[in-house]
Amino acid sequence: MAKLTEDMKQLIADGFPFIATVDEAGNPQIGPKGTLRVLDDEHLIYNEETGRQAWHNLQANHKVAVAVHPYPGMKGIRVEGKATIYTEGQVFDDAHQFAVDKKLPDLIGAVVITVDRIVSLDAGPDAGKELANEPVKD
Incomplete structure:
Protein backbone atom coordinates (compact mmCIF):
# COMPACT_ATOMS: atom_id res chain seq x y z
CA MET A 1 0.00 0.00 0.00
CA ALA A 2 1.06 3.57 -0.61
CA LYS A 3 1.52 5.75 2.46
CA LEU A 4 -0.04 9.13 3.14
CA THR A 5 2.36 11.80 4.35
CA GLU A 6 1.46 14.12 7.21
CA ASP A 7 0.88 16.93 4.66
CA MET A 8 -1.51 14.70 2.71
CA LYS A 9 -3.38 13.78 5.89
CA GLN A 10 -3.77 17.45 6.74
CA LEU A 11 -4.97 18.20 3.20
CA ILE A 12 -7.64 15.50 3.57
CA ALA A 13 -8.67 16.89 6.98
CA ASP A 14 -8.91 20.45 5.60
CA GLY A 15 -10.46 19.69 2.21
CA PHE A 16 -13.83 18.51 1.00
CA PRO A 17 -13.47 15.09 -0.64
CA PHE A 18 -15.34 13.59 -3.56
CA ASN A 57 -21.53 0.75 -7.24
CA LEU A 58 -19.16 -0.42 -4.51
CA GLN A 59 -21.19 -3.60 -4.00
CA ALA A 60 -20.05 -4.90 -7.39
CA ASN A 61 -16.85 -2.98 -8.12
CA HIS A 62 -14.62 -2.07 -5.21
CA LYS A 63 -12.38 0.29 -7.20
CA VAL A 64 -12.66 3.88 -6.01
CA ALA A 65 -10.90 7.20 -6.39
CA VAL A 66 -10.98 10.08 -3.92
CA ALA A 67 -10.22 13.66 -4.95
CA VAL A 68 -9.44 16.29 -2.33
CA HIS A 69 -8.77 19.90 -3.21
CA PRO A 70 -9.44 22.49 -0.53
CA TYR A 71 -10.95 25.78 -1.58
CA PRO A 72 -9.27 28.14 -1.87
CA GLY A 73 -6.05 26.38 -2.63
CA MET A 74 -3.70 25.30 -5.33
CA LYS A 75 -2.78 21.89 -3.90
CA GLY A 76 -4.73 18.67 -4.03
CA ILE A 77 -4.43 14.89 -4.30
CA ARG A 78 -6.24 11.97 -5.82
CA VAL A 79 -6.13 8.68 -3.93
CA GLU A 80 -6.97 5.48 -5.78
CA GLY A 81 -7.60 2.12 -4.19
CA LYS A 82 -10.11 -0.55 -3.31
CA ALA A 83 -13.01 -0.26 -0.92
CA THR A 84 -13.91 -2.75 1.78
CA ILE A 85 -17.41 -2.45 3.22
CA TYR A 86 -18.12 -3.12 6.90
CA THR A 87 -21.67 -3.49 8.20
CA GLU A 88 -20.66 -4.98 11.55
CA GLY A 89 -17.60 -5.47 13.73
CA GLN A 90 -15.11 -3.05 15.27
CA VAL A 91 -14.61 -0.86 12.18
CA PHE A 92 -18.37 -0.42 11.86
CA ASP A 93 -18.76 0.21 15.61
CA ASP A 94 -16.01 2.87 15.55
CA ALA A 95 -17.64 4.57 12.55
CA HIS A 96 -20.98 4.50 14.35
CA GLN A 97 -19.38 6.18 17.37
CA PHE A 98 -17.88 8.81 15.04
CA ALA A 99 -21.41 9.56 13.79
CA VAL A 100 -22.75 9.79 17.34
CA ASP A 101 -19.90 12.06 18.46
CA LYS A 102 -20.34 14.37 15.45
CA LYS A 103 -24.17 14.28 15.67
CA LEU A 104 -24.38 12.85 12.15
CA PRO A 105 -27.04 10.58 10.67
CA ASP A 106 -26.61 6.92 11.48
CA LEU A 107 -24.64 4.90 8.98
CA ILE A 108 -25.55 1.84 6.98
CA GLY A 109 -21.92 0.90 6.48
CA ALA A 110 -18.32 1.95 7.00
CA VAL A 111 -16.23 2.02 3.83
CA VAL A 112 -12.46 1.61 4.21
CA ILE A 113 -10.33 2.53 1.18
CA THR A 114 -6.82 1.18 0.72
CA VAL A 115 -4.36 3.77 -0.49
CA ASP A 116 -2.86 2.12 -3.57
CA ARG A 117 -1.94 5.15 -5.68
CA ILE A 118 -1.60 8.88 -4.97
CA VAL A 119 -1.57 11.51 -7.72
CA SER A 120 -1.00 15.26 -7.42
CA LEU A 121 -3.91 17.54 -8.24
CA ASP A 122 -1.78 20.65 -7.65
CA ALA A 123 -2.23 23.51 -10.07
CA GLY A 124 0.73 24.03 -12.39
CA PRO A 125 3.51 21.77 -13.62
CA ASP A 126 3.02 19.07 -10.97
CA ALA A 127 -0.62 18.43 -11.96
CA GLY A 128 -1.10 14.72 -12.59
CA LYS A 129 2.31 13.75 -11.18
CA GLU A 130 2.27 10.31 -9.59
CA LEU A 131 3.38 10.60 -5.96
CA ALA A 132 3.06 6.94 -4.95
CA ASN A 133 1.94 3.70 -6.58
CA GLU A 134 1.97 0.59 -4.41
CA PRO A 135 -1.22 -1.40 -5.08
CA VAL A 136 -2.11 -4.31 -2.87
CA LYS A 137 -1.77 -7.60 -4.71
CA ASP A 138 -5.07 -9.49 -4.94
Whole structure:
Protein backbone atom coordinates (compact mmCIF):
# COMPACT_ATOMS: atom_id res chain seq x y z
CA MET A 1 0.00 0.00 0.00
CA ALA A 2 1.06 3.57 -0.61
CA LYS A 3 1.52 5.75 2.46
CA LEU A 4 -0.04 9.13 3.14
CA THR A 5 2.36 11.80 4.35
CA GLU A 6 1.46 14.12 7.21
CA ASP A 7 0.88 16.93 4.66
CA MET A 8 -1.51 14.70 2.71
CA LYS A 9 -3.38 13.78 5.89
CA GLN A 10 -3.77 17.45 6.74
CA LEU A 11 -4.97 18.20 3.20
CA ILE A 12 -7.64 15.50 3.57
CA ALA A 13 -8.67 16.89 6.98
CA ASP A 14 -8.91 20.45 5.60
CA GLY A 15 -10.46 19.69 2.21
CA PHE A 16 -13.83 18.51 1.00
CA PRO A 17 -13.47 15.09 -0.64
CA PHE A 18 -15.34 13.59 -3.56
CA ILE A 19 -15.33 9.90 -4.42
CA ALA A 20 -15.61 8.40 -7.87
CA THR A 21 -17.02 4.94 -8.58
CA VAL A 22 -18.37 3.14 -11.63
CA ASP A 23 -21.58 1.19 -12.07
CA GLU A 24 -21.94 -2.27 -13.57
CA ALA A 25 -22.17 -0.79 -17.08
CA GLY A 26 -18.94 1.20 -16.59
CA ASN A 27 -20.68 4.56 -16.15
CA PRO A 28 -18.75 6.91 -13.85
CA GLN A 29 -20.32 8.49 -10.79
CA ILE A 30 -18.84 11.12 -8.50
CA GLY A 31 -20.15 12.65 -5.31
CA PRO A 32 -19.09 14.35 -2.09
CA LYS A 33 -18.30 12.36 1.05
CA GLY A 34 -18.25 14.76 3.98
CA THR A 35 -17.40 12.02 6.48
CA LEU A 36 -14.28 10.87 4.63
CA ARG A 37 -11.25 10.93 6.91
CA VAL A 38 -7.86 9.33 7.41
CA LEU A 39 -8.00 5.99 9.22
CA ASP A 40 -4.21 5.41 9.24
CA ASP A 41 -1.18 5.92 6.97
CA GLU A 42 -2.54 3.49 4.36
CA HIS A 43 -6.34 3.76 4.64
CA LEU A 44 -9.18 6.24 4.37
CA ILE A 45 -12.66 5.67 5.80
CA TYR A 46 -16.08 7.20 5.36
CA ASN A 47 -19.53 6.60 6.78
CA GLU A 48 -22.06 5.58 4.13
CA GLU A 49 -25.33 7.18 5.14
CA THR A 50 -27.56 7.24 2.05
CA GLY A 51 -27.07 3.84 0.45
CA ARG A 52 -27.52 5.30 -3.00
CA GLN A 53 -25.31 5.34 -6.09
CA ALA A 54 -21.79 5.05 -4.64
CA TRP A 55 -22.97 2.38 -2.20
CA HIS A 56 -24.63 0.49 -5.05
CA ASN A 57 -21.53 0.75 -7.24
CA LEU A 58 -19.16 -0.42 -4.51
CA GLN A 59 -21.19 -3.60 -4.00
CA ALA A 60 -20.05 -4.90 -7.39
CA ASN A 61 -16.85 -2.98 -8.12
CA HIS A 62 -14.62 -2.07 -5.21
CA LYS A 63 -12.38 0.29 -7.20
CA VAL A 64 -12.66 3.88 -6.01
CA ALA A 65 -10.90 7.20 -6.39
CA VAL A 66 -10.98 10.08 -3.92
CA ALA A 67 -10.22 13.66 -4.95
CA VAL A 68 -9.44 16.29 -2.33
CA HIS A 69 -8.77 19.90 -3.21
CA PRO A 70 -9.44 22.49 -0.53
CA TYR A 71 -10.95 25.78 -1.58
CA PRO A 72 -9.27 28.14 -1.87
CA GLY A 73 -6.05 26.38 -2.63
CA MET A 74 -3.70 25.30 -5.33
CA LYS A 75 -2.78 21.89 -3.90
CA GLY A 76 -4.73 18.67 -4.03
CA ILE A 77 -4.43 14.89 -4.30
CA ARG A 78 -6.24 11.97 -5.82
CA VAL A 79 -6.13 8.68 -3.93
CA GLU A 80 -6.97 5.48 -5.78
CA GLY A 81 -7.60 2.12 -4.19
CA LYS A 82 -10.11 -0.55 -3.31
CA ALA A 83 -13.01 -0.26 -0.92
CA THR A 84 -13.91 -2.75 1.78
CA ILE A 85 -17.41 -2.45 3.22
CA TYR A 86 -18.12 -3.12 6.90
CA THR A 87 -21.67 -3.49 8.20
CA GLU A 88 -20.66 -4.98 11.55
CA GLY A 89 -17.60 -5.47 13.73
CA GLN A 90 -15.11 -3.05 15.27
CA VAL A 91 -14.61 -0.86 12.18
CA PHE A 92 -18.37 -0.42 11.86
CA ASP A 93 -18.76 0.21 15.61
CA ASP A 94 -16.01 2.87 15.55
CA ALA A 95 -17.64 4.57 12.55
CA HIS A 96 -20.98 4.50 14.35
CA GLN A 97 -19.38 6.18 17.37
CA PHE A 98 -17.88 8.81 15.04
CA ALA A 99 -21.41 9.56 13.79
CA VAL A 100 -22.75 9.79 17.34
CA ASP A 101 -19.90 12.06 18.46
CA LYS A 102 -20.34 14.37 15.45
CA LYS A 103 -24.17 14.28 15.67
CA LEU A 104 -24.38 12.85 12.15
CA PRO A 105 -27.04 10.58 10.67
CA ASP A 106 -26.61 6.92 11.48
CA LEU A 107 -24.64 4.90 8.98
CA ILE A 108 -25.55 1.84 6.98
CA GLY A 109 -21.92 0.90 6.48
CA ALA A 110 -18.32 1.95 7.00
CA VAL A 111 -16.23 2.02 3.83
CA VAL A 112 -12.46 1.61 4.21
CA ILE A 113 -10.33 2.53 1.18
CA THR A 114 -6.82 1.18 0.72
CA VAL A 115 -4.36 3.77 -0.49
CA ASP A 116 -2.86 2.12 -3.57
CA ARG A 117 -1.94 5.15 -5.68
CA ILE A 118 -1.60 8.88 -4.97
CA VAL A 119 -1.57 11.51 -7.72
CA SER A 120 -1.00 15.26 -7.42
CA LEU A 121 -3.91 17.54 -8.24
CA ASP A 122 -1.78 20.65 -7.65
CA ALA A 123 -2.23 23.51 -10.07
CA GLY A 124 0.73 24.03 -12.39
CA PRO A 125 3.51 21.77 -13.62
CA ASP A 126 3.02 19.07 -10.97
CA ALA A 127 -0.62 18.43 -11.96
CA GLY A 128 -1.10 14.72 -12.59
CA LYS A 129 2.31 13.75 -11.18
CA GLU A 130 2.27 10.31 -9.59
CA LEU A 131 3.38 10.60 -5.96
CA ALA A 132 3.06 6.94 -4.95
CA ASN A 133 1.94 3.70 -6.58
CA GLU A 134 1.97 0.59 -4.41
CA PRO A 135 -1.22 -1.40 -5.08
CA VAL A 136 -2.11 -4.31 -2.87
CA LYS A 137 -1.77 -7.60 -4.71
CA ASP A 138 -5.07 -9.49 -4.94
